[in-house]
Amino acid sequence: MAYDEHTDRFVRMVAPRTAEIVTDGDLTPGDDQVVVDIGFCGICATDTHGYESAALPPAVFGHEWSGTIAAVGSRVSHLKVGQRVVAGVGPACGDCAQCRAGHADHCDLAFAEANGVSDGAPEHGGFGTRIRVSARRAIPVPDALSDVEAGLMEPATVTFHAVRRAGITLGATVVVQGAGPIGLLTAQHARVGGAGRVVISEPSEARRSTAVALGFTDVVRPEELREVLAELSGGLGADVLFECSGVASLFQPSAELVRRGGTLALLGYPGTDSSVSYGDWQSRELTVIGSLAYSHSDFLGAMTLVAEGRIDVASLHTGTIGLDDLEAMFNELGSGDSAHTKVLVDPRL
Numbered sequence: 001m002a003y004d005e006h007t008d009r010f011v012r013m014v015a016p017r018t019a020e021i022v023t024d025g026d027l028t029p030g031d032d033q034v035v036v037d038i039g040f041c042g043i044c045a046t047d048t049h050g051y052e053s054a055a056l057p058p059a060v061f062g063h064e065w066s067g068t069i070a071a072v073g074s075r076v077s078h079l080k081v082g083q084r085v086v087a088g089v090g091p092a093c094g095d096c097a098q099c100r101a102g103h104a105d106h107c108d109l110a111f112a113e114a115n116g117v118s119d120g121a122p123e124h125g126g127f128g129t130r131i132r133v134s135a136r137r138a139i140p141v142p143d144a145l146s147d148v149e150a151g152l153m154e155p156a157t158v159t160f161h162a163v164r165r166a167g168i169t170l171g172a173t174v175v176v177q178g179a180g181p182i183g184l185l186t187a188q189h190a191r192v193g194g195a196g197r198v199v200i201s202e203p204s205e206a207r208r209s210t211a212v213a214l215g216f217t218d219v220v221r222p223e224e225l226r227e228v229l230a231e232l233s234g235g236l237g238a239d240v241l242f243e244c245s246g247v248a249s250l251f252q253p254s255a256e257l258v259r260r261g262g263t264l265a266l267l268g269y270p271g272t273d274s275s276v277s278y279g280d281w282q283s284r285e286l287t288v289i290g291s292l293a294y295s296h297s298d299f300l301g302a303m304t305l306v307a308e309g310r311i312d313v314a315s316l317h318t319g320t321i322g323l324d325d326l327e328a329m330f331n332e333l334g335s336g337d338s339a340h341t342k343v344l345v346d347p348r349l
Contacts, residue, residue: 019330040346148317
């Protein structure tokens with residue numbers, strides 16, 4: 001089916017710091033595709049950086065979407081019109097080089113989908129009224145999740161994936177550096193995953209207050225972190241440190257807070273090169289784990305934790321705007337002075 005060109009709008013970047021609202025008159029699903037009415041689309045730091053540079057793949061600018069199936073292709077049997085879904089990645093394809101080698105958790109197709117560069121990637125992201133996408137990427141939402149919780153599942157899954165990769169042991173001393181949405185969700189997943197103490201380091205008073213409201217007691221300013229961690233760990237350092245700020249200059253100082261034989265887990269994505277002490281990392285036998293995106297199973301696991309009330313995503317939601325307010329919000333979030341934690345875009349406003 002085709003839709004009225006006057007009702008379907010989406011936002012795309014045309015130049016750095018310049019976005020435009022475009023109408024699309026044909027969102028007919030292909031045989032293996034679905035069309036989704038967008039309910040919410042979250043704004044993340046990737047989108048803000050994309051607004052500054054206009055360098056993101058079109059499907060990534062607005063990748064945290066959720067909504068309701070509006071139409072399905074002729075070969076789609078596992079989804080139906082009216083079903084709530086979130087944007088994700090499909091199951092391991094079983095045919096790419098990684099899958100054939102037995103590394104299904106790192107399926108090439110799923111990784112390409114997460115980065116918006118797979119064949120048939122959407123022509124635009126979820127900053128719009130509807131999106132046409134491969135059916136394998138639309139993941140059903142459990143009834144127990146609210147629409148707002150569904151709208152926040154993508155960052156909840158990014159952090160689920162990172163904490164799973166870090167392999168926290170029961171009772172571990174964990175540091176989370178940065179208390180933005182990613183840091184706060186990482187801290188919650190670490191707590192659920194068995195961490196004994198979770199120390200959160202954050203310069204913003206408002207974000208520290210949010211961490212305390214989520215039940216964390218060891219919430220400190222960055223300049224206090226080393227002393228507090230030394231006291232909690234008996235001078236050893238962190239068993240696992242999650243670097244969630246993406247500030248390149250913090251990489252080596254972060255590594256120095258990890259005990260000998262501990263793990264440095266990297267979530268924040270730096271925009272510049274980093275200088276580290278290779279000899280320090282080697283001599284202290286650090287395990288360094290990078291984490292980017294997620295697998296299909298990560299979505300299923302993260303949704304289960306949210307549905308059971310073990311991870312609180314809704315408390316991070318601090319504002320909702322319409323498409324016409326998107327540029328102004330990018331400017332606010334990019335200024336570094338915004339009081340928002342997580343803003344959702346509702347194209348119906």
